[in-house]
Each structure stands twice: as structure tokens, then as C-alpha cells.
Amino acid sequence: MTETFTLSFPASTAVLGRAHVGVVASGDMEVLLEPRLQGASVRVVTIVSGHRKTWEAVLTRFFERHPYAVAIEINDHGATPGLVGLRLEQAIELAMKGPA
């Protein structure tokens, strides 16, 4: 069964727009990213249950490096921690291009 949880991180850097990257396909994930005024929240829906600790570690590290104030939704179909970081960076890069 799927597992759903939401995590929060301190963040304050603004992004310019929203972004959608990735796909719910084997070993991949979909990211929806929207700007927020303060702080970051990440809602994860994953097909692989029991790995919340890993998600916390990966996301904590991501927001230490990229403290963007964003609301993120992740629909995960078994992405590796490496791909999670890559998809999030792609989303940030796209969101920094401005409003779509």
C-alpha cells in the first residue's frame, strides 16, 4: 500500500514561478512545486512504504543546500535518493525562470 506524509523545513529564498517535472513511472517520480512566502513543505505519496527516515534525510540535505520557500508535492514510484535530488533541482531551476 502507498504511504503519505508531509515534512516541513526552514526556508526563505523566493522562487519566481511554479514547476512540474517527472512522471509516476517505475523508478521515477512526479514533482509539483509552487512558491510560498516562508518555509518549505513537502507532501510525499510513495508506493514504497517504510522509508520515511530516508526521505527526511534526503530532503533535509536538499533544503540545507537550497533553502527555497516552496510547497512541493511528490508522487513517487520508487525513485532512488539520487533521482529525488535531481528532480527537485530540475523543479527549482524551472521555477526560477519565472511565472509560466
Place this chain on the structure above:
Amino acid sequence: MTPDIQGSFQELSPRERLAALLDLGHFRELAGPFDRIGSPWLQQQGLVPQSDDGVIAVRGSVDGHAVVAIAIEGGFEGGSIGEVGGAKIATALELAAESSRLGQPVAALLLLETGGVRLQEATLGLAAIAAIHTAILNLSAYVPVIAVIAGPVGCFGGMSLAAQLCTHIIGTPYGRLGMNGPEVIEQEAGADEIDASDRELIWQLVGCEARFRDGWIDTFVPDDLSALAAAIHSAVAQGRTSSSRLAAPATQLQRLREEIPARPQASVHEPVSARSCLWLQALAESSPAPAFATPSILTARVALEDTTALAISIVPDPESRLPRASHGELGLEQAWALAACLDQFVLDEQQAGTRSPIIAIVDTPGQAFGRIEEQRCISAAAAAAVGAYARARAAGHPVFTLVTGRAVSGSFLAHGLQSDYILAIADEGVSMYAMSAQSIARITRRDLATVQALAAATLPMSFAIADAHRLGVIDDLIEGINADRPTAEDIARVKSCFGDALAAWRRGQSTRSSIPFNPQRQSTQRVRDAMRAQWSSAADAGTKERSASSVSQPTEGVIV
């Protein structure tokens, strides 16, 4: 940025494909990921939904001609069509038809990358695909409706019928077009019929190159963006045309009989005992007769109120020249004969100045799964039957359906789902489904017990006809009827239901021309509301950008 116009089509994501093929900047998504309308059925089955349900619908233009374009994400659930994605495609086509009817033509471009009905929401997927079929046919009266089959998933199942209903089909060497996927044929008919692991055989059967050689697709181009774009531009510029692929069902039937010899007659004749046959006899005024010398397509006249309906059944024919269609399946012969007989009836009635109702009587184990069936493009034959029912409705014939037994997948799409009113007998032997539980287990890589448990717990995955009724896919369920030995009263009650349906139809209350409202299908309604609200503003955005000299960003979603 847009990808370079040179390069492979199949390696691009669906949004990149749209960005590459549509005019730069004129491209607004409808019911996109940020509307967050995903499948409401997947998570309860342990699967993760996607925020656009794997279907991307945009308004844009090709060479300045307004188009609505659809792309399917083959990586998400095999590009399968569920409630939400199906509603998106049907609504996009319906809105384009509405606009075209009002004098502002909007053509359609369908980048089909789909395994067909999503088995996890099968009943609603089938209903949505039936609505897509109707919508393609309605729109093609005004503008080109162009299918592109160029991705690694191919185009299968009910969506292969959708492709065949389009005015143009463009394919590449990486595209495949077939009704039944090789794994399903192997599961249903055995490895002697087809070896699903024999890639060369599969490509010879369903690859677009073979399809083009045999005339089942119209244009064949290399997997190259500029070649595909040129083919699409040419099809759009050509304006409204109709394809000759499905035009002459009687000729196709004749050809089939010339090229495939009849089998030696069986010495023992098993009595035909299908409910489709039994109910045709029960309702008919006179003895049913074969249509176009096809023993498995029987028709009879049925008195209904002040008129006489034509009732049609697909029945078993143990001596069928194609053995895979001898148990009452919809095979090549049945589908072409069905189309020919409907076309003939509509023509005769037109000359007589009448528009009698048509009643499809359904108890069909499914479409025929076989090598010859795929080779001879059963998708086209089944699409011809869909088209013939739709033309009959467009000509003013009310079309009704009576489900007396199994209402299954492609055979139900071709015979029963293009209908103004669907009545089913409440009986254990009456069911509606897209695929046998065994095949679902194989395709979705689950064990049979899990599939059966999910089918029991998930409304649109259920095989029970009562659940199809709860979802609004079946209009009425009639209780207390003896489905195997109908009494005179049973027959009168069924006729009375059709009498009421006829009266409602005459009052203009036909509900099945689009997807009916149903409390279990709120996601469908959300898709329709969102797309309708965004439709006009998407057109306005396009106009503004056209007048601006600068090139604007296409949209979010293109990975740079």
C-alpha cells in the same frame, strides 16, 4: 525553450512532443497538473496517482490552424485510459466540435501512446473510450482528426479503434497498432496462437510499417520530428476528409471470404445456446435471419410501441471460418458484417423515409483473440462497427442495448456501447468487464487472488453488472427476469423498458451522447468543468501571443 525540430520523436516526453509539433508559444494546457485531478481509484489499489492522470490536453495551433492536441504519458500505467484521462480526451474533442459547429474550426491531434483501457478502472475506462469514439466521429464531420502512433508503447485495445476512427493516421517505425496486445492473446488463446516473446513476429503483425503496407494507416514517416511535423501540417492543411480505411465493410467481408477458406463442416451440430440468440428469438416477430450471409450475425424485426425496431445479435457459429470467433466473439467477419448490415439498414430506411430504432442484444465473450485477427487489423473492423452505430444515431435512429449476458471489452465497444440507452438484466450471468481476471493478473503482474480481491473492492474494477449500473455506465437494471427462459411477462417488461426509452428519446432526453452525471464519477465532472472554464481563456491567450512579435515561453513542464 522548445526542443530542436530535428531529432527523435519517441524519445521526448509528452509535453516536449506537443511543444515540438505545435506552433511556438500557442499552447495552453487544459486541466493540467496544477488542477490536481488525478485518478480517484488507484490509491485504494496501492498505486500512486499522477496529477494529470497521464493525459495532457492543450489548445494550440498548427501553421496558424487552431487545434486541440492530446499527448499520453506512456510511462504512467502504460498510457492506459482511466476515468480522468478518458474524460479529458473526450471533453477536449467535444469542446473542439462545439467550437467547429459554431463556425470556429478546431482540428484535433492525438499522440496515441496507450495500452488501452486502464484495467484498474476498467468499467469507467471503457465508458470513456466509448465517449471518445463518439466525440471523434462528431468532430470529424467538421475538421481533420489526426492520430499519431509513434511511441514505444504503441496503440492498443479500445484506443486502437479510436485511431481507426480518425480521419488520418500517421505512424513511424517505432509505432505499433493492434487491438489485442501479444501477451493477452497468448494468455487467452495459448502460445500456439502467438508467441508474445517473438518480437519479429509481433512487429510483422502490428508494426506501423506492416500497417501502412496493408493500408491500415495513411502516412508512414521516419521517427524524426521534422518528418512528423510535415505530415501533420499536411493533414491539417488538407481540411476535412474521410478515410477510405473503413468505408466499404461489405467489400472487406467479401475479401475475407475469398482469402480465407471455409473450414470443413462439423459432423455434429451443437445447438446454439447463447442468450443473445435466445433473447433475439424471444423478442422477434419472425424468425431471425443472418445478415450478409454471416451465420453469427442475426437480425430480426421487433415490434416496439408504434414502430418496428431492428434487433441485432452476435451469436456462436461453431463452423466459423476463423475458429477464434466461433463461440460468439466479435471477430473480423462479425465486425465487418455488423457494419455492413447497419449501413444497409440506414440506407434502406433513408429511402423509405423512416428512422426505426435499433436494438443491440449483447452476450459476447469478447473480441476474437488471434494471430489472423491482428494481422488483418481487427481494430479497423471493430471501428467500422462503432462507426456504423454512430452513423445510425447521427441519421436519427435511436439505438438501444439489451445486455443479457457478458458485456466485454472491445466487443461491447463495437456492439452495445454506442447507444442511447443501455438496459441490463439483473442476473448472475450478466457482467461487464474489460479483460478476464487471469489476463489482468498477467498484465498487471499480480496474482489472481489479489486481482479478484481488488475487483471485489473497487467499483470500476468490478465484474458485477450492478456496479456498472451504480457508475451510470448501464442506464437501467431490470430485476426478476429469467434470463435463460424468459416468460411472456418478462419479454413484455423488457419491451416496456425500451418503450419508455423510446418515449424519452423522442422528448430529446437521450443521456448517452456524452458522459452522464453520476455521483460516483465526480472526477469526470471536475475534468469537464475545469476544461470548459479554461477553454475560452486558452483561446484568448493564443490570440494575444499570435499578435505579439516576441516569442514567449511555451508553458511550464518542459524540462530544459
